[in-house]
Amino acid sequence: MAPLKGFFHSSIARKFWMAITGLFLVTFLVVHLTVNAFTLVSAELFNEAAHFMATNPLIQVMQYVLAAGFIIHIVMGIRLTLQNRKARPDRYAMEKAGANSSLGSRTMIQTGILVLLFLIIHLRNFFVPIKTGNMGGMDDYTLVTTLFGEWHYTLIYVVSFVLLGVHLNHGFQSAFQSVGWKDNRWKGLMSGVGTVYSIVVAGGFSLIAIYHFLF
Numbered sequence: 001m002a003p004l005k006g007f008f009h010s011s012i013a014r015k016f017w018m019a020i021t022g023l024f025l026v027t028f029l030v031v032h033l034t035v036n037a038f039t040l041v042s043a044e045l046f047n048e049a050a051h052f053m054a055t056n057p058l059i060q061v062m063q064y065v066l067a068a069g070f071i072i073h074i075v076m077g078i079r080l081t082l083q084n085r086k087a088r089p090d091r092y093a094m095e096k097a098g099a100n101s102s103l104g105s106r107t108m109i110q111t112g113i114l115v116l117l118f119l120i121i122h123l124r125n126f127f128v129p130i131k132t133g134n135m136g137g138m139d140d141y142t143l144v145t146t147l148f149g150e151w152h153y154t155l156i157y158v159v160s161f162v163l164l165g166v167h168l169n170h171g172f173q174s175a176f177q178s179v180g181w182k183d184n185r186w187k188g189l190m191s192g193v194g195t196v197y198s199i200v201v202a203g204g205f206s207l208i209a210i211y212h213f214l215f
């Protein structure tokens with residue numbers, strides 16, 4: 001059992017699993033943003049895409065994989081943070097003071113927990129009513145536009161997207177380092193790609209929310 005324990009419980013193993021699940025969630029966000037962007041084109045297109053996502057058997061299986069990905073990422077993230085703080089309290093204090101690390105890298109646990117709070121609100125807003133069919137007679141498109149008609153939801157969502165962007169900006173390059181791409185050239189490239197990705201994701205989701213609030 002000991003080698004299996006190391007496969008999940010050592011610091012390196014936790015970082016590895018965080019990276020794999022993180023990159024999987026990065027891919028999910030691209031698909032989710034693409035489907036949501038259909039709301040900017042037409043109600044029919046979005047409703048059709050949402051219907052496909054809700055009924056396609058492969059997507060149904062992927063929803064369990066997605067839930068497992070989120071749970072592993074969150075649990076490992078919390079345990080890794082606690083493990084690091086216990087092992088290096090001095091180093092943690094130094095990092096906190098901002099010695100040689102970015103604000104994004106020092107606040108991964110805080111931004112992660114805030115995105116998790118957003119996710120709970122978000123699933124309650126969309127996933128639960130759609131799954132239970134409790135949508136008050138609305139279709140998927142009307143559910144989205146009605147929610148963003150309320151300014152406080154638009155605000156909560158946009159603030160969450162900015163926090164998600166900060167989390168992704170560090171998480172993206174960190175994930176590639178954790179799976180072994182530590183070479184300086186790759187590090188620079190992945191940092192750039194990560195920044196572009198984070199801006200597109202945070203900006204894209206925010207644009208959709210603000211558009212439906214305004215129009």
Ligand code: HEM
Pocket residue numbers: 032036050053054063066115119122126127130131140144161164205206208209
């Ligand atoms: C403008 C922004 C967003 C809108 C309008 C939106 C809309 C939706 C809708 C309508 C659903 C239900 C889909 C269904 O079950 O048929 C959903 C599900 C979900 N959303 Fe979002 N979403 C947004 C941003 C996000 C973000 C930023 C995240 C992640 C941090 C996220 C994570 C999820 C998850 C995990 C589910 C459940 C899995 C799924 O059904 O695919 N969403 N969203």
